Amino acid sequence: xxxxxxxxxxxxxxxxxxxxxxxxxxxxxxxxxxxxxxxxxxxxxxxxxxxxxxxxxxxxxxxxxxxxxxxxxxxxxxxxxxxx
Numbered sequence: 001x002x003x004x005x006x007x008x009x010x011x012x013x014x015x016x017x018x019x020x021x022x023x024x025x026x027x028x029x030x031x032x033x034x035x036x037x038x039x040x041x042x043x044x045x046x047x048x049x050x051x052x053x054x055x056x057x058x059x060x061x062x063x064x065x066x067x068x069x070x071x072x073x074x075x076x077x078x079x080x081x082x083x084x
Contacts, residue, residue, distance in 0.1 A: 027071055031069045033067055
């Protein structure tokens, strides 16, 4: 197998992984703060600030130490901030 074939196979695997992530396979339905931050490409500190300032995506406050984000609600929130 030559270098080009190896590179094409690697790219195919990357595309499969990205497609799986977009389909929610690797992202849980309920995400903790760290998972949600990674999903949005932000730091967990930003999500804390958004919660404090009531600016960010809606969240579930299950207990004093348990904050969860619903994946579909986060996606809807992000889409609502799209600039057209």
